[in-house]
Amino acid sequence: MRFTSEQRLDDGVLERGFTLGEIPGILWTPAAASAQAPLILMGHPGGLHKLYPRLAARARHCAAEGYAAATIELPGSGDRPRSATAEEARADLRRALEAGEPVDDEIVDRLILPLVDKAVPEWRAALDALLSLPEVGGPVGYAGGVIAIGTRLAVVEPRISAAVLFAGSFVPRTMLEEARQVTIPLLVLLQWDDEGNDRQMALDLFDAFGSKEKTLHANMGGHTGVPQFEGDDGNRFFARHLK
Template structure:
């Protein structure tokens, strides 16, 4: 892990860009620097890929976690996105999905081809990022995951024992395999659904919430479209993490 730039922001948060095995990432740590004696818990901020475009939204949440709750927050670029080498199979699947939806054709097989290779590639990278971030003296476990892509969050919640809680945004297509994985997830969960999400299937989101095996799980549905998640969900999500990370 190599830091490539750093800035102190006006809320006191230290923002550092890094690369890890060639993958770009960003780390935010609280202004009152956590010490090795009291290391900060880590929140991973998920996104669909394309950090240049997603940066304002990701940074908005990450800075809130760091400034208001003393968490470290980090993200990495998704495979095939931003400045990373494209994944030709995923690009083809994305084009096929647009075509299938425009034609009103079933999308099950296309969604598998679009999402599952991304999950298979991304999850080991997020786990490597956890390894590297937890080696920093100012960051300790446990770890939370929040945001999209929901299939990535489900896989991480299932296979990564350091993840203690997750707040997942049900705003993207869900492969059938992800439902099967959700049944085995047991960590405390919050699932966000935008009630009028243009690109998302409300019924699938409700069924996915129902499928999760966790004994503690909450569904928060809010009125509005894909990008309309209200600010209050970030505040409440941070307090949900505080209960499970401290």
């Protein structure tokens, strides 16, 4: 892990760009870093540059509560090399959505399964690197999309103690079985009228999670319309489970 940039934001939060091999990432640490800050890994749909304003706002919201927050670029997104099969699957998905057709399981599998297989080990490597920093400590939470990535991480990564999962993307049907193996506390966010998502599949996934403590928050508005108060609810969820 190599830091590539550093700036102090106006609220005192320290923002550092880094690379982990070929993977770019960003780490935000609280202004008053007393002891080791618990860490929130921030999931997203890919494209750090485009998403920067929203990611930075989320990170500062976390930092205000004493958390460090970090994110890495997804495989095939931003400045990272494109995957031809993923691009093709994405185009097929877009065509189906624009035509108002049901989305074939096969398209979802082709788009999401290789992404999960590639992204999850990268998140785990990032976690190794981040937790080796003296200013970052456990416990660790995951917050955001892609929900299939968050689900797999929750199963395979024992250092993640709780997760806020954004059900805003398609999930391979085979991952329902994986969801049953998740046991950490979950807060699942669902945009009820998300134009690019399958509401019933999101409800089936919520039902499948094996966690004893899981909460679903569904709100109106499209994919990007998650109400601001859900940020506060997320912080309170982590306050219950990470502190």
